[in-house]
Amino acid sequence: MSRDFQPSRRTLLAGLAALPLSHGAFAADPAPWPSRPIKLLIPAAGGSGPDILARVLTDRLSAALKQPVLVDNRPGANGVLAVSAAIKSPGDGYTVLFASSSFTVVNQAVQPRLPFDVLTDLVPVVQIASGGVHLVVHPDLPVHNIKDLVALVKARPGEYDYATWGIGSTGHLIMELIKHHAGIDLRHVPYKTVSQIYQDMQGGRMQIAFVDATSSLGQIKAGKLRAIAVSGSQRMPEPAQLPTLAEQGIPFDADAWYGVFVPKGTPAPVVEALHREVNRALTAPELRERFLQLNLANLPIKTSAEFARTVAADLKIWQGIARRFDIRVE
Structure with missing residues (x-):
């Protein structure tokens, strides 16, 4: 080092303070996850x-x-x-x-x-x-399976709608597949929540719907809804006797x-x-x-x-x- 440049202690400390801290020597370890809600x-x-x-x-x-x-x-x-x-x-x-x-x-x-x-x-x-998801009907509807549903809709074309929890939802796509293979026509009515579907089903304003298999279980057990099929590759625990769509002739088994x-x-x-x-x-x-x-x-x-x-x-x-x-x- 040239004798013309003799850094003072103050200069050295200032230079060190300006250096970025390295992860190893100076940086504090981040708080372990999770440290907050x-x-x-x-x-x-x-x-x-x-x-x-x-x-x-x-x-x-x-x-x-x-x-x-x-x-x-x-x-x-x-x-x-x-x-x-x-x-x-x-x-x-x-x-x-x-x-x-x-x-x-x-x-x-x-x-x-x-x-x-x-x-x-x-x-x-x-x-x-x-x-899977449940295909349900109003209990007053004379429908207990896919075959019954197809027969009813064909006998009374244009009379029935079906509900799901939204346009492009799982239930919407599956029902379009059912309609294609069964040769029936049902108009789609999308809802914002499944709770609204249950309200209209119980009030008689809707007769057919796709709903999730968890929230619908209590409604089915109480007799407020009747499940006629479940999507997916296997039957659900309840209703244990409820057949899948594939078992009823609809080629769909995605979970x-x-x-x-x-x-x-x-x-x-x-x-x-x-x-x-x-x-x-x-x-x-x-x-x-x-x-x-x-x-x-x-x-x-x-x-x-x-x-x-x-x-x-x-x-x-x-x-x-x-x-x-x-x-x-x-």
Whole structure:
């Protein structure tokens, strides 16, 4: 060093203060996740199937993570509001999405202008459960199966409508498939929530509907609705005698599912921790019993990568149905 430049102690300290802190030597370690409450976004109203299932899970997760997991219901736009909110959230593990296949892959299949891409904007963490949706009728309708429904609608064309929880919903696409194979015509009436469907069914203003298999179970047991079929690859726990669509001649056996997602960019250790705790909760006998009471017996224990493959494969299935029947939501 030249003798012409003799830095003072003050100059040295000022220079050191201006240097960025390195992760190893100077930066403080980030707080371990989770260090504050977690928000769980649900694309459905309180009392709906997704809401009921999510609240069963959050009770156990809150205890396991030692932080409150707070439910944030965001119904509307067939789930787009909640999913968009999740995607726009920081990828820090403090905003988590609890969503069904209807609100994710089915939405993407029918909405070409969707403001997100399920495959690139969300990270699949863990699949919660899989099953089907119920096709139900008003108990006064002389219909007990698909054959009865087809005969009734053909005998009285133009008289009956059917309800689902939204344009482009799982129920909407499945019913269009049924209509095609059975050669019947039913007008679609979309609702914002399943609760509104139940109100109109009980009031006699609607006679046929697709609804989730969880929230509808109490209505069926009380005799307020009659289930005539369930979608999916296998029968649901209740009504145990209820045959699937495939068993009744409709070539459809894709399962509906619920799962946990986080925004892209969420650190891998956070994804792994969340996956571990959710799967640990799903293996607890008391939680499995509670899910069985909610009409969900299939609780697959999958890795995050396996769930991601399920999401991608199901997106192709629903895209095929949407294209076949030209179902689009603009």
